[in-house]
Amino acid sequence: MATSVLERRAPAVPHTHAKTGLWSWITTVDHKRIGILYGATSFLFFLLGGLEALVIRLQLTGPNGKLVDPDTYNALFTMHGTTMIFLGVMPLSAMFFNYFIPLQIGARDVAFPRLNAFSYWVFLLGGIFINTSFLVGAPPDGGWFGYANLTSSRIIPATAAAPSPGLNIDFWVIGLQILGIASIAAALNFFVTIVNLRAPGMKMLRMPMFVWMSFVVQVLLLLAFPVITVALIYLMMDRNFGTSFFMPDGGGDPIMWQHLFWFFGHPEVYILILPAFGITSEILPVFSRKPLFGYTAMVFSGIFIGFVGFGVWSHHMFATGMGPFADTFFSLATMVIALPTGVKIFNWIGTIWGGSLRYTTAMMMAIAMVALFIIGGLSGVMHSAAPADLQQTDTYFIVAHFHYVLFGGAIFGLTAGAYYWWPKMFGRLLDETLGKIHFWLMFIGMNATFFPMHILGLNGMPRRVYSYPEGLNFEFWNLIETVGAFVLASGFLVFLVNIIKTWMGPKNAPADPWHGATLEWAIPSPPQEFNFPKLPQVGSSVPQWDARRAAGGHLPEPALVSGEGIHMPNPSFWPLMAAIGVNLTLGSLLFIRQLPYWYGLTLFGAAWLFVSVYKWAFEPAH
Amino acid sequence: MSAHATHGHDDDHGHSHPTPRTYLGVGVILFALTALEVLAYEVGHRPTWPLHALVEPMVVPILLILSAFKFVLVAGFYMHLKQDSKIFTNLFVWPIVLAVALALALVILFNYWVKETF
Amino acid sequence: MTVAQAATASAEHGEIDEHHWTSTGLDTRKLAIWGFIGSECLFFASLIATYLVYRGQSLVGPLPHTESQCMLDGKMQACEGIFEIPLVTFGTAVLLFSSLFVVLALYGAQKGDRKMLITWLSATVICGLFFIGMQVYEFYHFYHKGLGYSTNLFSSTFYTLTGFHGSHVTLGVIWLSTMLVLALRGKLPPEKALNLELAALYWHFVDVVWIVIFPVVYLMR
Ligand SMILES: [Cu+2]
Numbered sequence: 001m002a003t004s005v006l007e008r009r010a011p012a013v014p015h016t017h018a019k020t021g022l023w024s025w026i027t028t029v030d031h032k033r034i035g036i037l038y039g040a041t042s043f044l045f046f047l048l049g050g051l052e053a054l055v056i057r058l059q060l061t062g063p064n065g066k067l068v069d070p071d072t073y074n075a076l077f078t079m080h081g082t083t084m085i086f087l088g089v090m091p092l093s094a095m096f097f098n099y100f101i102p103l104q105i106g107a108r109d110v111a112f113p114r115l116n117a118f119s120y121w122v123f124l125l126g127g128i129f130i131n132t133s134f135l136v137g138a139p140p141d142g143g144w145f146g147y148a149n150l151t152s153s154r155i156i157p158a159t160a161a162a163p164s165p166g167l168n169i170d171f172w173v174i175g176l177q178i179l180g181i182a183s184i185a186a187a188l189n190f191f192v193t194i195v196n197l198r199a200p201g202m203k204m205l206r207m208p209m210f211v212w213m214s215f216v217v218q219v220l221l222l223l224a225f226p227v228i229t230v231a232l233i234y235l236m237m238d239r240n241f242g243t244s245f246f247m248p249d250g251g252g253d254p255i256m257w258q259h260l261f262w263f264f265g266h267p268e269v270y271i272l273i274l275p276a277f278g279i280t281s282e283i284l285p286v287f288s289r290k291p292l293f294g295y296t297a298m299v300f301s302g303i304f305i306g307f308v309g310f311g312v313w314s315h316h317m318f319a320t321g322m323g324p325f326a327d328t329f330f331s332l333a334t335m336v337i338a339l340p341t342g343v344k345i346f347n348w349i350g351t352i353w354g355g356s357l358r359y360t361t362a363m364m365m366a367i368a369m370v371a372l373f374i375i376g377g378l379s380g381v382m383h384s385a386a387p388a389d390l391q392q393t394d395t396y397f398i399v400a401h402f403h404y405v406l407f408g409g410a411i412f413g414l415t416a417g418a419y420y421w422w423p424k425m426f427g428r429l430l431d432e433t434l435g436k437i438h439f440w441l442m443f444i445g446m447n448a449t450f451f452p453m454h455i456l457g458l459n460g461m462p463r464r465v466y467s468y469p470e471g472l473n474f475e476f477w478n479l480i481e482t483v484g485a486f487v488l489a490s491g492f493l494v495f496l497v498n499i500i501k502t503w504m505g506p507k508n509a510p511a512d513p514w515h516g517a518t519l520e521w522a523i524p525s526p527p528q529e530f531n532f533p534k535l536p537q538v539g540s541s542v543p544q545w546d547a548r549r550a551a552g553g554h555l556p557e558p559a560l561v562s563g564e565g566i567h568m569p570n571p572s573f574w575p576l577m578a579a580i581g582v583n584l585t586l587g588s589l590l591f592i593r594q595l596p597y598w599y600g601l602t603l604f605g606a607a608w609l610f611v612s613v614y615k616w617a618f619e620p621a622h
Numbered sequence: 623m624s625a626h627a628t629h630g631h632d633d634d635h636g637h638s639h640p641t642p643r644t645y646l647g648v649g650v651i652l653f654a655l656t657a658l659e660v661l662a663y664e665v666g667h668r669p670t671w672p673l674h675a676l677v678e679p680m681v682v683p684i685l686l687i688l689s690a691f692k693f694v695l696v697a698g699f700y701m702h703l704k705q706d707s708k709i710f711t712n713l714f715v716w717p718i719v720l721a722v723a724l725a726l727a728l729v730i731l732f733n734y735w736v737k738e739t740f
Numbered sequence: 741m742t743v744a745q746a747a748t749a750s751a752e753h754g755e756i757d758e759h760h761w762t763s764t765g766l767d768t769r770k771l772a773i774w775g776f777i778g779s780e781c782l783f784f785a786s787l788i789a790t791y792l793v794y795r796g797q798s799l800v801g802p803l804p805h806t807e808s809q810c811m812l813d814g815k816m817q818a819c820e821g822i823f824e825i826p827l828v829t830f831g832t833a834v835l836l837f838s839s840l841f842v843v844l845a846l847y848g849a850q851k852g853d854r855k856m857l858i859t860w861l862s863a864t865v866i867c868g869l870f871f872i873g874m875q876v877y878e879f880y881h882f883y884h885k886g887l888g889y890s891t892n893l894f895s896s897t898f899y900t901l902t903g904f905h906g907s908h909v910t911l912g913v914i915w916l917s918t919m920l921v922l923a924l925r926g927k928l929p930p931e932k933a934l935n936l937e938l939a940a941l942y943w944h945f946v947d948v949v950w951i952v953i954f955p956v957v958y959l960m961r
């Protein structure tokens with residue numbers, strides 16, 4: 001069965017646009033290709049962020065580290081966080097949104113294919129923009145949450161020796177604005193796609209859990225990103241135009257930044273984790289040969305997490321002295337979030353309970369995700385109590401907590417998704433032996449790196465300090481952590497080897513290698529450009545299992561078809577042009593306080609954007 | 623919002639769009655409400671004007687209520703939420719709820735809770 | 741939801757038009773503009789919330805309603821409250837009327853009444869331009885009364901809030917003008933009235949934001 005797929009060749013397809021070559025990628029509006037672009041780009045950024053983490057770990061291996069100076073260290077942890085969140089995990093999730101939301105809901109593409117391409121290009125250029133700061137020697141160095149006072153300070157004049165002093169934060173401010181545009185555009189697109197492009201019969205409560213969690217994420221993005229946009233605008237004005245939004249000397253309040261930032265920042269952590277929740281909820285049933293336990297409870301607990309997630313932001317700010325009333329409110333609201341999260345964990349365990357488990361790499365990653373997330377979730381509940389938080393805040397205990405949820409949770413979930421969906425995306429199954437090695441290296445490395453941080457944190461080791469003196473009993477665990485970090489990194493090295501080996505190997509993936517439950521497994525691997533020759537009819541939340549059962553347990557390989565009569569959207573050059581316009585317009589703001597004539601570039605960029613948008617609006621979409 | 627609930631269902635089936643006459647009527651009401659807003663403002667800060675003592679403490683609630691009315695009129699009639707799909711209404715109402723909650727929370731956090739405890 | 745259920749029910753029985761299928765029966769672009777409006781609510785909420793939090797926290801004048809000490813012509817002096825309520829009331833009325841006009845234009849577009857469409861759409865664009873003009877004049881006037889962008893917290897929050905609203909109005913005017921050009925060229929027939937409806941929804945939203953800004957910023961002392 002497996003080899004018969006690759007022998008078959010696609011007949012002539014007159015109405016599709018899938019060609020090869022660079023131009024076809026630049027102008028592509030195919031959600032699958034854009035998904036792959038997202039994946040490749042964000043994986044590179046992810047490796048860059050990982051490299052930054054390794055330098056941090058090397059610096060902290062022993063006391064009085066000399067590898068980097070304090071300023072470089074500040075830049076490293078700032079860019080590590082910023083990169084991992086905005087250029088790593090979010091776009092890695094976007095890869096899966098792109099590729100699998102349309103497939104899982106039985107659609108031929110997203111609602112707005114050109115807007116989708118635009119999102120990708122803005123993300124790519126924004127990611128490059130923010131990292132250019134390294135090349136001009138001004139990397140952002142104010143921490144990933146860029147607290148005012150550290151970031152809102154005013155003009156530093158340029159000198160010949162340092163042509164771009166103080167641009168560090170400007171790169172961060174403008175880079176995040178650019179990335180925010182990409183996120184909002186993408187979120188709007190996926191939101192509409194999920195609401196409006198479900199195949200006939202796929203009611204909301206028949207959607208796969210990955211689609212459901214993605215849906216919640218899009219809503220969070222749409223509602224949270226405007227708030228940080230405003231905060232970043234204020235920060236830009238404080239830095240460039242002498243306003244006092246966050247400046248106490250002008251009557252402003254730096255705490256305002258914290259409120260606006262965390263009103264975005266807390267939903268952001270669900271934006272990071274919920275896609276991994278969704279992926280886990282796809283994988284556990286398939287490899288347990290059991291339907292997801294408590295589907296409806298899973299849906300509503302996800303919605304509840306998203307909803308309550310907007311009411312807890314100040315738990316990041318207990319140390320600012322908000323008073324007992326506010327502290328109590330935000331403590332309680334935070335503890336409440338543990339309930340729906342507990343429901344999810346209970347249901348995952350209920351799903352694999354009594355199932356006939358297949359320990360594929362994807363399954364092991366997913367199970368590890370649940371286990372590690374529990375640890376991170378529990379430490380999260382610990383500092384939801386304001387008095388405990390005052391002891392833990394700004395120590396390595398917090399670093400341990402969010403790495404357990406974001407590495408143990410999000411990255412394990414996303415990696416599970418990569419192993420699970422790789423055959424669908426590329427027609428090739430990743431090597432399982434290498435996969436297992438990858439898993440164990442990652443699992444052991446992750447725990448060795450991050451678990452000791454709990455101990456160090458409670459013993460008082462502060463985060464974001466570039467070194468520590470000897471004699472504080474920090475040496476042993478820091479050494480273990482650094483070793484762990486390299487074990488972790490070697491896991492991803494094995495993953496890279498696996499990718500290259502698989503790439504060079506034969507196309508060995510059938511349409512449905514895992515006996516999956518959802519629609520993407522009903523079509524060839526990789527899918528043809530139009531995905532579904534005929535829109536599927538859906539009668540339950542596990543349509544592919546229904547089909548398999550109806551066929552007596554064995555489904556024939558789906559045939560490649562000509563796609564005659566299916567109209568797919570035209571490729572377009574204008575999304576990239578519009579993205580360049582966005583980057584020119586916003587990027588030029590970098591120099592406004594030193595080089596006023598730079599406004600010329602701003603206007604040029606705006607004009608460029610204007611023309612691109614009109615060309616886009618008036619070109620035929622089909 | 624109450625206008626929504628009471629009139630919404632009659633129109634649902636016929637899908638009758640409002641006529642220009644309705645639009646004009648709503649426009650007149652909007653204009654009148656705006657005039658009332660400015661009137662409340664003027665009366666509220668001029669001690670010599672009639673009813674000043676009565677209106678002054680109530681200017682803020684009056685303004686908020688009038689502006690909420692105008693908001694609902696524009697959203698319901700001009701943006702057609704009254705006869706359009708309820709999905710659109712939800713797409714507007716829930717973000718507004720969150721938006722108001724955000725504004726209220728910030729005002730409270732900065733003005734009341736902190737001062738009480740220091 | 742009834743539309744969606746009907747569409748779903750009919751799809752379960754027989755053939756569907758695959759290229760125009762939507763699961764709710766709603767137009768995809770209209771759904772998107774509503775989603776966008778929902779997102780924009782939080783944008784303006786953040787700006788308004790900041791304005792409210794920083795109300796009365798300015799260290800120097802000019803202030804919106806009350807007399808204060810401010811720097812003008814190089815020396816500190818007493819300045820009166822800066823708002824010109826009659827001017828803004830006029831602008832507010834113009835913006836409200838533009839909302840009425842665009843809904844009439846849309847009515848004309850849907851009914852295929854070209855004259856009605858063009859008349860009221862032109863009126864809308866003119867109103868929009870008038871509002872922008874009012875705001876430019878107001879800013880200019882304030883600036884010359886000593887209220888620069890970074891003068892005090894009031895000025896920074898005020899200019900940022902109303903400035904972003906004004907930029908939304910400007911975008912709306914550009915969008916509606918494009919629609920007007922299409923209408924004049926006869927490219928806005930009833931079956932394409934949705935193109936105007938999307939622009940109109942955005943325009944109404946901008947109006948609705950002003951309905952909040954006007955009392956909250958200008959009328960609450
Ligand atoms: Cu949080």
